[in-house]
Amino acid sequence: AQKVTQAQTEISVVEKEDVTLDCVYETRDTTYYLFWYKQPPSGELVFLIRRNSFDEQNEISGRYSWNFQKSTSSFNFTITASQVVDSAVYFCALSPDNYGQNFVFGPGTRLSVLP
Amino acid sequence: DTGVSQNPRHKITKRGQNVTFRCDPISEHNRLYWYRQTLGQGPEFLTYFQNEAQLEKSRLLSDRFSAERPKGSFSTLEIQRTEQGDSAMYLCASSSWRTSTDTQYFGPGTRLTVL
Numbered sequence: 001a002q003k004v005t006q007a008q009t010e011i012s013v014v015e016k017e018d019v020t021l022d023c024v025y026e027t028r029d030t031t032y033y034l035f036w037y038k039q040p041p042s043g044e045l046v047f048l049i050r051r052n053s054f055d056e057q058n059e060i061s062g063r064y065s066w067n068f069q070k071s072t073s074s075f076n077f078t079i080t081a082s083q084v085v086d087s088a089v090y091f092c093a094l095s096p097d098n099y100g101q102n103f104v105f106g107p108g109t110r111l112s113v114l115p
Numbered sequence: 116d117t118g119v120s121q122n123p124r125h126k127i128t129k130r131g132q133n134v135t136f137r138c139d140p141i142s143e144h145n146r147l148y149w150y151r152q153t154l155g156q157g158p159e160f161l162t163y164f165q166n167e168a169q170l171e172k173s174r175l176l177s178d179r180f181s182a183e184r185p186k187g188s189f190s191t192l193e194i195q196r197t198e199q200g201d202s203a204m205y206l207c208a209s210s211s212w213r214t215s216t217d218t219q220y221f222g223p224g225t226r227l228t229v230l
Contacts, residue, residue, distance in 0.1 A: 042223065043224050044223045044224070045158070045206065047218050047220060050218055093157070102160075103148075103219075105157030105158050105159070106157050108155075
């Protein structure tokens with residue numbers, strides 16, 4: 001069975017602080033994909049990143065960076081110099097095949113960035 | 116590209132009534148997905164289409180739920196004899212296997228309230 005854990009239910013930071021959102025996953029598959037999605041107050045899930053299990057290289061995109069460590073089954077997400085517009089619920093997700101019923105989301109972390 | 120659209124955005128109904136939601140995927144996306152999201156939780160997979168074929172259905176999808184994608188374009192999700200437990204956000208996503216990432220892009224959702 002697959003499982004995604006996001007232990008941080010809610011995080012509050014002050015604007016310009018860095019913040020890391022944790023994601024720990026469980027799977028028996030040797031090949032799998034990991035994702036992060038953002039859900040702002042408007043409700044629409046916005047795709048942020050997809051990473052496959054063979055690529056442990058960390059990725060940076062502007063103020064966003066992701067740290068994938070297979071040894072600890074973690075795929076953490078860091079926002080540098082947070083902004084109020086970063087306030088949203090962030091979901092980590094896992095899938096062995098990029099689609100289908102085994103596409104499992106974590107419970108989400110609600111990030112509030114205060115001015 | 117126009118994104119995934121869903122209609123209606125909000126639906127309030129009385130217990131026992133039938134409701135139908137519509138999802139229009141991104142043009143030429145051949146895969147379409149339905150998810151359900153309850154308050155404070157991540158989306159849960161309901162069903163998945165590739166073109167007009169419904170390939171997977173979650174065990175969460177009771178007999179009261181039915182989904183169709185008759186021409187491989189838009190899809191409908193019908194809930195018969197609604198129950199209060201059906202109150203949730205129903206999300207639609209689409210993707211294309213022709214792209215290298217086959218990333219799922221989500222619509223804004225339909226929020227169902229069953230009184």
